[in-house]
Amino acid sequence: MLTGKRFVLLLSLGLLACAASIIVAPFIGPSSIDLEKAFSDHSTLDFDILFRARLPRVLFAALVGGALAISGAVLQAILRNPLASPFTLGISGGGSLGAVLAIRLGWEHTYGGFSTLPIASFLGSSMIMVIVYRLSRSRHQLSPLTLLLSGVVLNFICGSLILLIHYFSDLTQSFMMLRWTMGGLDVFDYQVLLNISPFILVGLIVLTTLSRYLNALSAGEDLAASRGVNVKRIISLQFFGASLMTGSVIAFCGPIGFVGLIVPHTLRLLTGPDHRLLLPLSFLTGGTFLIFCDAIARTILAPLDIPVGIITSILGGPFFLWILLRRRTTSFL
């Protein structure tokens, strides 16, 4: 059971781990940094690597990992389905479609710090989000099962359209598209962080303030409603909160899979299913996890920079299976 003491203790641990990774990770990388130079002289290369290249990237990884993990936890709860994630719901499919279309049409411009590629991607994921939501609203009801199925189907449709656009593109464009859909955390300034922060902040507030209703919802919509929960409103708010948050980060980093699936599930197994703790802890742990994966992606085949999505799956998958198998109970889903 969740007590105030347990809540504070575990969140402090999560925060500590996340803060420690943010501090340590910028020092990890293919080229070594002279610390004295980096901190004393702002015109050195060491300074640039540390503060202009690595630190924003680490902070970006923290926000992306956190957003993906907490959104996954929320979507699994409102759909009451352990396989739900921003990816199963078509949000990333829509984002990729938007970005791929923009590449094909040559819309890669930058206007006052805003480049058009993320905007196209965000429009794509928002469009899918609205379609999925509209499809699942019928007969005064909002059906989670229809929500999930429409998401899965739309994800497939987006996937096919992406392949179609690939087919009609030349090699250079096709390579750019492929690279985008692999996902990555290559940011080189703080502007991106400023762009996604408002979405993440609003999302965090919406998702965590409504967290306790997700516990009631885990027992089914009827039981939740009989406890005074406005089921339709909670599902809508949580769906839009999680989707906007994911859509905004995917717009800049591309689809990075698996974080939204394994981080919440691992935490459920380790610290319990109570959403009041699970949601904020997912955010912190997701951030830590992605920082860690990105540090590996940058160093393991240095100077090559492997797309971080590959690392999250290769590393996270077996870890998750290990936790799953050493667990006594099978009923966690």
Next chain:
Amino acid sequence: MKEVFYSTHHLGYSYEESPVLQDIGIEIARGEIVGIIGPNGAGKSTLLKILGGLLDHWTGDALFRNQPIQQWDRRKLAQQIAYVPQNTHIAFPYSVQEVVLMGRLPHQGASFFESSEDLDQVDQALRMTDCLELSERYFNELSGGERQLVVLASALAQEPETLLLDEPTVFLDLKHQLLICRILKTLHETRRLTMVLVTHDLNLAQSFCDRIFFLKHGRVIAECCKRDEGGLILEPDVIEEVFEVRADTNGLQEPKIILSFGR
């Protein structure tokens, strides 16, 4: 004078144009145990959900304590009415104690964590349903009978005055059927709960209810009440009309006699 808890007039509900409930007019008084009986698809569960405030878009009137159900504040309604569904699946590995704590939601105001009052109520509810030793187990690992008891416990933790039960004993073995009946009876005696239960089980209904509404094709087609002496008598003719099965009540003068059916 008896206080009316529920009253409905010309209550109707349609699902995709086809009527599920039509022209329902019933009254339920405080402290009564009322059974809703009828064949599959008669609209029993729908009626129960409307009484619990779980469905919208019905027609006609349905009042709870003289106020239309749809005008009640959800949380206030939940402080007075608890609902026990037919079977419950809970996503994710919640412990029994956590599941029962879910019933405290309507009583928790702005506080983010459970109060000691919440924990006391949970403890009491677990004790009352014989579930105390299950409290650390995972809900999804329990047997069907144990789960139903735990869901009942979480409904009790809600401290309701009215309990709505949808087939509380279906799928359960005899031991758990009797246990649930015993608990419900005790609750009725000690807390004077009003109970509305949907059931197929004529024996349960007969031995347990003060009044029974028979539902068929979305309408109330018969009603029978407990008499001062001899309890509630199910007329074979009524049973035949409702279920299209001839029932032999063995000249039933005393409740708790097993009905035998024959064509």
